[in-house]
Amino acid sequence: MGLPLFSAQDDPGPDFYRFAKSTGLSAPQATESIDLPHATTVIAVRYIGGVVMVGDRQATGHYIASRDIRKIEAADRFTAIAISGSAARGIEFIKLAQLSFEHYEKMTDTSLSLEGKANYLSPIIQNNNLTTPLTVMPLLAGWDTSHKIGRIFEFDGAGGCYERSDFATIGSGSPFAESALRLGFRSDLDLEAALELGALALYEAGDNDPSTGGPDFVRGLFPMMVIINEDGFQEVAVDAVAARFKTINDRRTNSGGIAGGTLR
Amino acid sequence: MSNYFYVNPEQLTKDRAEFAQKGIARGRSIVAAIYETGVVMVAENPSASLNKISEVYDRLAFAGVGKYNEFDRLKEAGIRWADGTGYTYSREDVDARALANYFAQYLGQVFSEGQKPLEVEVLVAQLGNNIRPTKLYRVGYEGTITDEPLFAVLGGDAETIKGRFAASESELKPLSQTLKDCVSAISGPERTIPVSDLEACILEDRGARRTFIRLNDEQVSELLG
Numbered sequence: 001m002g003l004p005l006f007s008a009q010d011d012p013g014p015d016f017y018r019f020a021k022s023t024g025l026s027a028p029q030a031t032e033s034i035d036l037p038h039a040t041t042v043i044a045v046r047y048i049g050g051v052v053m054v055g056d057r058q059a060t061g062h063y064i065a066s067r068d069i070r071k072i073e074a075a076d077r078f079t080a081i082a083i084s085g086s087a088a089r090g091i092e093f094i095k096l097a098q099l100s101f102e103h104y105e106k107m108t109d110t111s112l113s114l115e116g117k118a119n120y121l122s123p124i125i126q127n128n129n130l131t132t133p134l135t136v137m138p139l140l141a142g143w144d145t146s147h148k149i150g151r152i153f154e155f156d157g158a159g160g161c162y163e164r165s166d167f168a169t170i171g172s173g174s175p176f177a178e179s180a181l182r183l184g185f186r187s188d189l190d191l192e193a194a195l196e197l198g199a200l201a202l203y204e205a206g207d208n209d210p211s212t213g214g215p216d217f218v219r220g221l222f223p224m225m226v227i228i229n230e231d232g233f234q235e236v237a238v239d240a241v242a243a244r245f246k247t248i249n250d251r252r253t254n255s256g257g258i259a260g261g262t263l264r
Numbered sequence: 265m266s267n268y269f270y271v272n273p274e275q276l277t278k279d280r281a282e283f284a285q286k287g288i289a290r291g292r293s294i295v296a297a298i299y300e301t302g303v304v305m306v307a308e309n310p311s312a313s314l315n316k317i318s319e320v321y322d323r324l325a326f327a328g329v330g331k332y333n334e335f336d337r338l339k340e341a342g343i344r345w346a347d348g349t350g351y352t353y354s355r356e357d358v359d360a361r362a363l364a365n366y367f368a369q370y371l372g373q374v375f376s377e378g379q380k381p382l383e384v385e386v387l388v389a390q391l392g393n394n395i396r397p398t399k400l401y402r403v404g405y406e407g408t409i410t411d412e413p414l415f416a417v418l419g420g421d422a423e424t425i426k427g428r429f430a431a432s433e434s435e436l437k438p439l440s441q442t443l444k445d446c447v448s449a450i451s452g453p454e455r456t457i458p459v460s461d462l463e464a465c466i467l468e469d470r471g472a473r474r475t476f477i478r479l480n481d482e483q484v485s486e487l488l489g
Contacts, residue, residue, distance in 0.1 A: 001348050002366065003342075003366040003369075003370050004345055005370070019344055019348070020348070023348065025351060103343065103344075106318065106319050106343045107340060109315060109318075
C-alpha cells in the first residue's frame, strides 16, 4: 500500500471502515450460502459495578471445528466485543471494530463514546448481514467512562442496535442461557453473584445446545469469563473459572443429573 | 502558442528550498531522543489541542514541524498507512523505515513537481523490540531521509539546538535526564519554557501492546524536577 493521501472532499476522516472500503482493504462479499463453522453462545450481565461476560469456546460446523476460539475480545480498554454467527466473519469483525476504535482515537486524539461505538457498528453489521449469508451477530458491552456505568448493546440481524438494561445473549444456545438469566437476574447483582449467574446460564446452554461447548474437564478448556468495570477489561483467571464450573458440575452430578440440579 | 520560459533547474531548486526553509523557520523546533528504555519527543507548543506529536502505531510515533495543515495531513496518512498495513498483514509488519520512505518519496515528489514545496519536516520514531531496532528517521522538506543515531532535531533552529544537545548527550540516560537535556536544548541558556507550553510524548514498553504515552503537565514537571 502506498501513502494513503486524500483530497479534502474525499477524505474518509477518522472512519477506518470507510477508508478500508475506499481502498479495497475489506473482504469481498460472498453471495451464495456455504456451510462454515459458526461460533455460539455469549452472554452479558449487568451488575452494580459494570458488566460480566461469559462465552463458550467452541466453533461448530457439521462437526466441532475448534474447541478453543475466543469469542470475547477487548475492543479497547473499557469495551468488550463478542461474536456469534459466522466464525470467519465474526473474527474479522472483532479485528475491524478494535482497529476502528483505535484509528478514531489516533486520528482525533479523543476516544469515541460507548454509544458512539455501538452506533458505529450498526451499518457495518447491516451491510454484512443483508448482503451475505455469513451472518454475524455481535454484542458490545463496556464501562461508560463519561456516565460511570456498565452498558450492554445488542444488535439484531439487520444491524439494529438496542441497549439492554439487564442482560443480553447471542448465539444458538441463547434460549437456554436466557431462561437461566431470566430466573436469576436482579438489578442489584454484585460482581460475585453476576459471575455465578453468568456461569450457570452458560452451563445450561452448553448442556442443552449441541453447538455450545460447556466446560471441558478432559482437556481443561473452560468458557471465557470477562469483567468490564471502572478498572477496564479483565479476563477472569482460568483457575478461578475452572473452580466455578467444577462446583456447578458437581452439583449437577450430586443431584442425579436432573435439570435444576445445578442451582444448589 | 504556449509560452515556455527556460528556468535553470539549479536556480529553481534553490528558490524552492529557500521558500520551504523560510516556512519551517517560522515554527518552533522539536527534539526527539532515545533514552535507556524508550524514545522521548519534546516540542514547544503553546496549544494543548493542536498536537505536533502523535501516536501512529503500537511502537511508532510521528512528529512534525512547519505548517500545521501540511504535516497533520502527513500524520493522518501515516496512521492510515500503518492501520491498513497491520490489518492486511500483521501488526508486527508495520515498520518505521517503510513509512519514512513513503514520506520521503512524497515530499521529494512535491518538492520537484508540485506548485510549491511542503513547508514541513517530519520524524518517524520507532521503539525497538526483538525484531526491530529503536530508530529515529528524520525526513526533510525536499525528501531527504536521515537515520539519526541518538537524537534528532526538527525545525528552523535545528543546527543551534543540535549543538547544544550534542554537548550533553553521548550515551543513553534515564528519561528524566534526557527530558531535561531536550528541554534545555530547545530553550537555550537565556530562556525557560513554562511546562504548559511543552508537548512531551514517549514510546515505552509497559507490558501493553500500545507504547505511546502523552505526558501531562504534572508528569513533565515531576520529571524535570
